[in-house]
């Protein structure tokens with residue numbers, strides 16, 4: 001911080017810089033540049049050559065400067081060959097990821113800079129990624145810049161509030177298709193070397209992280225006027241044809257719905273979807289050209305109805321960003337939640353409108369809330385608003401807080417404001433910040449001005465304060481069987497003294513007759529609910545009916561007992577989901593024996609008719625068996641679940657259930673009989689009726705057999721490799737073999753993870769769970785500390801979500817006191833930045849809980 005101030009003082013004086021430029025993009029530099037620069041245009045030409053380790057490129061950059069001072073351009077890992085500022089050649093030098101344009105060359109007013117440079121292209125770790133398609137020996141190039149990798153591809157002002165117009169030209173082989181943010185303006189004939197130049201029309205003002213291109217022998221699928229374009233690599237064309245109509249239809253309906261909801265037409269000249277294999281995220285919302293992970297759209301496993309709805313959510317999430325993120329963009333990445341929270345929330349809201357027969361808010365609860373509460377009850381949590389001093393640390397902001405807590409808190413806000421005022425606030429916010437940037441305080445201001453409700457206190461606790469409340473109830477009934485006492489209290493889950501303004505709906509349930517649903521407001525530590533008094537004595541009480549509120553809502557003893565006895569008879573799916581969730585929270589609080597939960601699940605799961613809830617419960621059962629109960633208890637209960645899974649897989653009358661129980665069997669099977677069934681399925685001797693298994697279904701079965709050290713697994717692996725030699729097959733074989741229960745394998749893989757730069761990041765991410773298989777904690781414990789020690793490297797070199805995947809895999813692979821001691825020791829002795837400390841605290845909370853649960857219920 002001090003160094004930076006000195007540097008800025010010098011630079012305002014217009015001197016040649018004595019101090020080196022700063023690392024990354026400090027907030028202060030960003031502020032200064034935003035005040036100084038405007039009207040930015042990038043005219044870029046890249047030459048894309050097959051197999052080349054770099055691209056050579058030319059850039060014409062124009063901008064207006066307020067005064068003639070030094071200007072820093074961001075550019076790292078590339079090389080400069082020529083640099084001209086306002087017609088004057090200046091020494092081309094990159095220092096600390098920046099190019100200095102000296103004050104002597106800059107004019108107040110219009111400036112133009114010409115740059116020749118090269119930028120790296122690689123299979124991993126660069127802004128321009130090469131994917132090699134082993135199915136037909138072709139290659140594809142694509143960009144992924146968020147949060148600050150545009151500067152790895154071209155010199156730029158790589159901060160979200162310096163929006164610019166981009167004019168892109170791509171020279172690429174004639175057989176390649178090229179896609180970018182805007183429509184193609186013109187295309188030249190191929191030259192003698194077979195390269196063809198494509199020019200795209202100029203973009204609207206967009207942030208650097210939203211600029212993108214992709215190139216390769218992509219094919220356009222199911223081209224239909226009025227529907228968004230869908231591109232896929234040529235080897236997957238047939239598979240994509242089957243999925244395209246649904247994908248395009250949902251997107252088109254989403255565009256229609258969101259345009260009306262936001263009262264703002266689609267803000268860019270066209271919208272394409274590009275499927276990228278092994279893409280590091282589910283999707284990335286480049287303005288006018290969303291890139292989607294191919295695996296999230298073309299299912300690698302036999303899909304259920306629920307998988308289709310999850311895909312719709314992904315499509316609608318990225319689509320919402322075209323307004324919320326691309327059209328109106330956060331000023332800085334500390335407001336990341338603004339775009340992610342709203343994209344997530346609006347995806348559900350849009351799907352609820354498009355599919356009114358689905359219980360989308362139950363889906364929201366089951367898919368979003370566990371991760372939110374999961375992080376928010378740990379010492380590693382952060383407020384939704386996360387201060388980011390330097391853009392190079394922006395990766396840290398990505399995680400459950402912005403993707404899960406923020407949409408959960410937005411749902412609470414919509415409940416507080418009411419639907420109409422919520423919608424009008426969003427409309428006002430977008431209207432006031434069209435093609436521009438805004439902060440969360442602008443949004444709060446918009447909501448306040450349409451609703452007339454003061455929200456400062458609300459925002460202070462929900463946006464700026466970390467953690468969450470636990471809400472408890474004390475209630476009793478009188479001799480006439482009427483409620484005579486009903487008090488809500490809240491406590492800060494982290495014991496940090498927080499008191500939140502909570503709006504909720506309380507459910508009073510009766511053995512016969514409709515339940516009562518009462519609105520309640522809890523702004524203090526404790527409050528009575530007068531509306532409940534004199535009501536008939538309920539069978540049980542639940543404090544977060546319909547999941548409007550955000551927090552931990554455990555059942556009081558009387559209610560818990562009633563729920564245990566009657567959960568199977570409760571007709572509402574959403575109600576059942578919430579009550580199961582509350583019981584699971586009690587297990588995780590070491591307040592309910594995991595065995596009791598498992599036995600309840602064993603009793604009720606066979607009759608659970610909601611696919612998504614059944615899937616969530618199977619997930620809890622798997623965690624319970626593999627982490628929370630003792631080996632002896634698992635030995636008693638796991639075979640019962642195996643039998644149940646096998647029976648439902650074969651005999652359930654609904655295909656979706658046969659699929660989810662097949663997945664359950666694969667996750668749970670460990671007995672010789674269970675393994676024999678998996679082997680029979682692999683050999684084709686046993687089938688899941690009516691279901692055609694897909695390659696990843698098979699590879700995952702094989703991974704389990706390898707991890708369980710099944711004597712036939714070696715032969716089965718060889719057979720599967722022969723059967724599926726595709727590019728995907730090679731990746732999955734890499735995954736499966738990581739599960740081998742021997743020390744040499746672990747050593748080889750761990751070395752690969754950290755020291756083989758040619759290994760695609762996606763292969764590593766895919767194999768981490770197999771490496772740390774639940775039954776191999778003794779073998780993997782020696783890698784726990786090295787994995788923690790590697791965190792700074794992982795953070796530096798890998799894409800955004802990799803770090804959490806890494807930490808989760810290595811820490812969740814452990815259940816013991818010894819592992820817990822290692823993590824704690826590392827936390828207290830290693831010199832770690834604050835962000836990494838928080839991440840470890842976040843992830844190791846699950847290990848702490850596991851140890852606590854196993855001690856309490858041995």
Ligand SMILES: [Zn+2]
Nearest residue numbers: 317321340343
């Ligand atoms: Zn997003």
